[in-house]
Amino acid sequence: xxxxxxxxxxxxxxxxxxxxxxxxxxxxxxxxxxxxxxxxxxxxxxxxxxxxxxxxxxxxxxxxxxxxxxxxxxxxxxxxxxxxxxxxxxxxxxxxxxxxxxxxxxxxxxxxxxxxxxxxxxxxxxxxxxxxxxxxxxxxxxxxxxxxxxxxxxxxxxxxxxxxxxxxxxxxxxxxxxxxxxxxxxxxxxxxxxxxxxxxxxxxxxxxxxxxxxxxxxxxxxxxxxxxxxxxxxxxxxxxxxxxxxxxxxxxxxxxxxxxxxxxxxxxxxxxxxxxxxxxxxxxxxxxxxxxxxxxxxxxxxxxxxxxxxxxxxxxxxxxxxxxxxxxxxxxxxxxxxxx
Amino acid sequence: xxxxxxxxxxxxxxxxxxxxxxxxxxxxxxxxxxxxxxxxxxxxxxxxxxxxxxxxxxxxxxxxxxxxxxxxxxxxxxxxxxxxxxxxxxxxxxxxxxxxxxxxxxxxxxxxxxxxxxxxxxxxxxxxxxxxxxxxxxxxxxxxxxxxxxxxxxxxxxxxxxxxxxxxxxxxxxxxxxxxxxxxxxxxxxxxxxxxxxxxxxxxxxxxxxxxxxxxxxxxxxxxxxxxxxxxxxxxxxxxxxxxxxxxxxxxxxxxxxxxxxxxxxxxxxxxxxxxxxxxxxxxxxxxxxxxxxxxxxxxxxxxxxxxxxxxxxxxxxxxxxxxxxxxxxxxxxxxxxxx
Numbered sequence: 001x002x003x004x005x006x007x008x009x010x011x012x013x014x015x016x017x018x019x020x021x022x023x024x025x026x027x028x029x030x031x032x033x034x035x036x037x038x039x040x041x042x043x044x045x046x047x048x049x050x051x052x053x054x055x056x057x058x059x060x061x062x063x064x065x066x067x068x069x070x071x072x073x074x075x076x077x078x079x080x081x082x083x084x085x086x087x088x089x090x091x092x093x094x095x096x097x098x099x100x101x102x103x104x105x106x107x108x109x110x111x112x113x114x115x116x117x118x119x120x121x122x123x124x125x126x127x128x129x130x131x132x133x134x135x136x137x138x139x140x141x142x143x144x145x146x147x148x149x150x151x152x153x154x155x156x157x158x159x160x161x162x163x164x165x166x167x168x169x170x171x172x173x174x175x176x177x178x179x180x181x182x183x184x185x186x187x188x189x190x191x192x193x194x195x196x197x198x199x200x201x202x203x204x205x206x207x208x209x210x211x212x213x214x215x216x217x218x219x220x221x222x223x224x225x226x227x228x229x230x231x232x233x234x235x236x237x238x239x240x241x242x243x244x245x246x247x248x249x250x251x252x253x254x255x256x257x258x259x260x261x262x263x264x265x266x267x268x269x270x271x272x273x274x275x276x277x278x279x280x281x282x283x284x285x286x287x288x289x290x291x292x293x294x295x296x297x298x299x300x301x302x303x304x305x306x307x308x309x310x311x312x313x314x315x316x317x318x319x320x321x322x323x324x325x326x327x328x329x330x331x332x333x334x335x336x337x338x339x340x
Numbered sequence: 341x342x343x344x345x346x347x348x349x350x351x352x353x354x355x356x357x358x359x360x361x362x363x364x365x366x367x368x369x370x371x372x373x374x375x376x377x378x379x380x381x382x383x384x385x386x387x388x389x390x391x392x393x394x395x396x397x398x399x400x401x402x403x404x405x406x407x408x409x410x411x412x413x414x415x416x417x418x419x420x421x422x423x424x425x426x427x428x429x430x431x432x433x434x435x436x437x438x439x440x441x442x443x444x445x446x447x448x449x450x451x452x453x454x455x456x457x458x459x460x461x462x463x464x465x466x467x468x469x470x471x472x473x474x475x476x477x478x479x480x481x482x483x484x485x486x487x488x489x490x491x492x493x494x495x496x497x498x499x500x501x502x503x504x505x506x507x508x509x510x511x512x513x514x515x516x517x518x519x520x521x522x523x524x525x526x527x528x529x530x531x532x533x534x535x536x537x538x539x540x541x542x543x544x545x546x547x548x549x550x551x552x553x554x555x556x557x558x559x560x561x562x563x564x565x566x567x568x569x570x571x572x573x574x575x576x577x578x579x580x581x582x583x584x585x586x587x588x589x590x591x592x593x594x595x596x597x598x599x600x601x602x603x604x605x606x607x608x609x610x611x612x613x614x615x616x617x618x619x620x621x622x623x624x625x626x627x628x629x630x631x632x633x634x635x636x637x638x639x640x641x642x643x644x645x646x647x648x649x650x651x652x653x654x655x656x657x658x659x660x661x662x663x664x665x666x667x668x669x670x671x672x673x674x675x676x677x678x679x680x
Contacts (some may be wrong), residue, residue, distance in 0.1 A: 018649070022508055030507070109613060155650050156503035164680040167370070168362055168670055174349035292642070292656045295635025302632070308359070309667040310495050316632045316654040325647040330508050340504040 001034045002050075002338055004089035004118070006109050007096035008041040011123050011150070013062055015093065016055045019203055023035045023331070030339030039068055040076065040083040042096070047085045049073025084112040093329055094122035099238065100223045103130035114138045114146065117118055123150030129226040129239055131340025141317075145336050149306065150328025152178065152224045153301040156317030157331065158301055162305060164340075169307040171232050175270040176303030178224040178282075180319040181207045181215040182247050182267040183211035187297045189255050190264065195248075202226055207299060217281040218246035218267060225269040225280050235269055235278040246285040258286045264294045293315070341376045341677055342540045344388075344421045344458070345430035346449050348381040351463050351490070353402060354666025355433065356395045362670070370679030376556030380410055380416065380423040382436070385574075388427045389413025421445065424452040431676055433669055435461035440563045440579065443470035453476045454486065461672035463490030463665055469566040469579055485676050490668025492518065492564045493641040497671065501573055502569075502645060509647040513571050514609035516643030517636055518564040518622075520659040521547045521555040521589050522607040527637045529595050530604065535588075547639060558586035558607060558622040563608040565620050573611055575618040577665035585623040596625045632656070 005012050019026075019034055026032040036055060038048035045067040054070060061068055068077035069095045076083055081098060084165030094106050103126035110120050110127050114135065122128070126231065129134060139146035149159045162171060177183050184207050186227035189196035199216065203207040209217075214220045222244045229242075231237035247267050258265050263286040286328045287294045292314040296302040304312050318324040334340055345352050359366075359374055366372040377397060378388035385417040387393065393411060401408055409415035416423055420436060432453035434446050450467050453460050454475065462468070467475060469489045472597075479486035489499045502511060517523050524547055528538035539556065542548040554560045558642035562584045569575035569582075587607050598605050603626040611620045627634045632654040636642040641659030644652050658664040674680055 018508075028510065033424050116671040156653055157501065160505040161497065161501065165671065167674045167680045168358075168366065169667070225464055288623070290635070290637045292632065292635050292640075295630070295632050297630045300632075309670075310664050312657070313658040314497055314654075316656070317652070318650055330649075331505065334507045340507045 001032060001091060001333070002037045002089040003034050004038040004084070004087055004092045006040050006084070006092060006094050008039050008058070008062060008068065009046055009327045010322050011097065011329070012093065012095045013020045013059060014322035015329045016059055018316050018323065018326050018330050023159050024053045028243070028338055030334050031332060032339060034333060037089050038083065038087040038247070040080045041068060042080070045069035046076035046339055049075055061335045078246070080109055081112055084109055084116070089118055089121045091121065091333065094120060094127070095260050095329070098122065098124050098126045100126050100219065103127045107131050107135070110135055110146070111138065114142050114144060117142050117144060119144045119146070120334045121147045121329050121336070122330055123148070125151045125223045125227065129223045129230070132227065132230040133236065140262045146195060147332040147335060150325050151227055153303065153317060153319045154325040155327035155331065156301060156315060156319065158315060160331065160335070161229070161315055166305065166307060166310075166313070169309040171305060171307060173270070173306040174228050174232065174303055175268055175295060177266050177301050178221040178269040178303070178319070179215055179267060180194060180299035180301055181212070181303070182221070183296065184299045185216070186247060186250070186265050186267065188254060189250070190259065192198045194252055195250065202224045212249050216246045218244045221267060225271055225282055229278055229280045233273070233278040235280065237278070237280065243283070244265055244281070244282040247284055250284050255311040261286070264289060264290050265285060268291060295315060341372060341431060341673070342377045342429040343374050343476060344378040344424070344432045345376065345428055346380050346424070346432060346434050346539045346553060348379050348384055348398070348402060348408065350662050351436065351665045352433065352435045352667070353399060354400055354662035355669045358666050358670050360395050360648065360665065366674070370674050371678055372674060372677045372679060377394035377429050378423065378427040380420045382420070382668060385409035386423055387411045388416060394418060396501070409520055418453070420449055421452055424456070426451055429458055431461065434443065434460060434464050434467070436464065438464050440466050440469060440559065443467045446532070447471050450475055450486070454482050454484060457484060459484045459486070459676045461487045463488070463668055463675070465563045465567065466490045469563045469570070472567065472570040479533065481558070482586065487672035487675060489672050490545055491658045492664050493666035494661060494665040495671065496655060496659065497547045498643055498655055499571070499672065500675070501655055504655070506645065506647060506650070509649040511645060511647060513612040513646040514568050514572065514643055516630070516633060517606050517641050518561040518643070518659070519607060520639035520641055522561070523554070523636065523641070525556070526532060526587060526590070526595070526607065529590070529592060529599050530599065534592055534677045552613040556586050556588050558584045559608045561607060561622045565577065565611060565622055568619055569611045570619045573613070573618040575620065577618070577620065580672050582620040582622070585637050588625055589625050601626070602629050604629060606633060614637055641669045
């Protein structure tokens with residue numbers, strides 16, 4: 001199985017580490033012997049080598065700030081799209097930066113790879129939130145797989161849980177905590193911090209960006225809600241079609257009041273059907289303390305899936321992290337390889 | 341796909357209902373057209389019909405207390421083991437009664453079916469807790485599948501979650517709430533009831549048996565712990581090899597004391613490795629209120645799986661129920677049929 005990386009940042013490097021660490025297990029348990037034949041990175045440079053790139057070396061170069069184009073193989077000049085067209089592989093890993101407004105350039109990368117008959121796995125929310133249906137159709141036409149476990153709650157296997165292990169069930173509603181940063185802030189506010197102090201703490205820990213809007217205004221959760229609405233409810237809406245309210249207006253007084261009533265504020269993304277129409281939203285909600293979502297503190301993520309067969313099933317797991325998100329690509333690779 | 345039911349009690353009827361309700365979906369989405377060619381039930385009588393048994397009629401007969409042997413087809417006299425040897429099918433569904441001490445007669449039924457080259461799915465804890473390894477080897481030798489999603493937390497897809505959607509991960513520890521009855525009693529005790537009153541309530545609701553030992557002494561949880569230890573840790577222990585303490589000695593005072601310390605009592609089944617040796621136990625533990633398991637109230641079940649790739653992943657769902665447990669067989673059938 002020949003792999004091509006588009007992007008070699010945190011997530012790509014996380015996968016590379018796992019491929020090294022789990023080499024023997026992948027071969028033994030799943031008959032999987034992945035060879036990386038190309039890496040293209042906007043900042044670190046690009047290289048391809050049909051004989052296989054030494055991942056340990058690639059990780060060392062990335063760490064030392066050396067150009068990947070200096071690795072053994074053929075250096076490549078040009079953008080990622082030309083790289084996809086030039087280099088041959090069985091699977092393309094799209095882990096370049098996310099643009100949730102246009103889905104580009106990732107969508108073009110994916111389209112080019114699928115058109116060449118490559119399987120694609122991605123952690124990039126943009127293309128899946130905006131173009132899931134057309135990319136899935138293209139993949140089907142080409143007889144390849146388009147997988148994206150890591151776009152929602154990182155490697156926590158939500159997509160595969162619903163698609164495979166809940167197969168045959170009707171999905172009536174999905175709701176949950178899709179953003180770890182805001183969950184951390186709300187947890188800290190319940191412990192007594194003001195919104196500003198909690199946000200400051202989240203920024204110091206690297207959970208929140210200097211401009212924290214994507215998290216605190218709910219946009220990140222909204223992108224994930226849009227993906228779930230498209231994938232599991234067949235909705236055609238874009239993120240801007242759904243209502244979205246973040247946590248910026250939640251005060252310590254609100255949280256104290258909820259606590260008194262035996263409840264807890266969580267930023268909840270929700271997708272459901274109402275009179276046959278798919279609805280989706282992101283907004284702060286008071287969750288009863290006896291609901292599994294209430295117990296999810298700190299930076300964890302969690303989703304409750306309501307089905308006709310089992311009622312509610314909730315999964316709780318990490319929503320971010322280098323190895324955690326890298327793992328989402330690994331599980332997609334095992335799936336593409338027919339291992340599960 | 342020709343199916344044979346051994347046992348047509350609550351769980352078997354739950355699956356039958358799902359097969360009727362989901363007939364169109366199974367055909368369309370998974371190319372699955374199951375036909376039931378035989379039903380053997382100790383109390384309700386046995387029948388086989390290579391052309392297919394009308395499941396609606398079978399359910400109606402069971403409801404009205406009529407003998408299944410009166411259904412169109414050939415009535416069968418004799419025990420379930422002779423039935424397996426006589427009737428041909430692709431998949432045998434073993435849902436007879438559980439004997440956790442001997443695993444019989446279910447183990448013999450399963451062995452006979454596997455030997456005939458049938459796939460087997462079961463919700464019966466006995467054979468899996470006591471004979472998982474040898475049955476799995478037999479299935480492998482015969483080129484068929486032996487599945488048992490419903491033996492732990494009913495249809496909540498724990499087994500498939502670990503085996504498929506966490507593929508490639510090292511499982512370091514599994515711990516959780518494996519018995520809904522005791523969890524209900526502990527929840528009610530925290531609300532102020534005494535152990536005796538809470539047990540009485542659980543009995544009136546049908547959660548606990550008149551002789552509640554299997555639940556309150558932890559034996560039911562222990563059987564599930566033994567299954568998980570065997571399946572995911574390769575342990576060879578029998579239930580009696582592991583330590584087991586139930587909830588009978590937990591007092592209201594204990595619970596109040598835990599509550600004061602920000603904790604909550606749960607009956608926890610746990611499997612882990614210590615110096616390379618697999619350990620397993622069932623005992624009441626004080627769980628921190630910020631742990632996802634603490635938020636699991638009432639009759640729900642939940643397990644936290646600790647992995648090398650994602651850290652902790654927790655799944656919460658129903659641990660019992662007619663349709664819920666019937667669904668565990670359906671998902672196994674979809675798997676056998678190659679649908680997932």
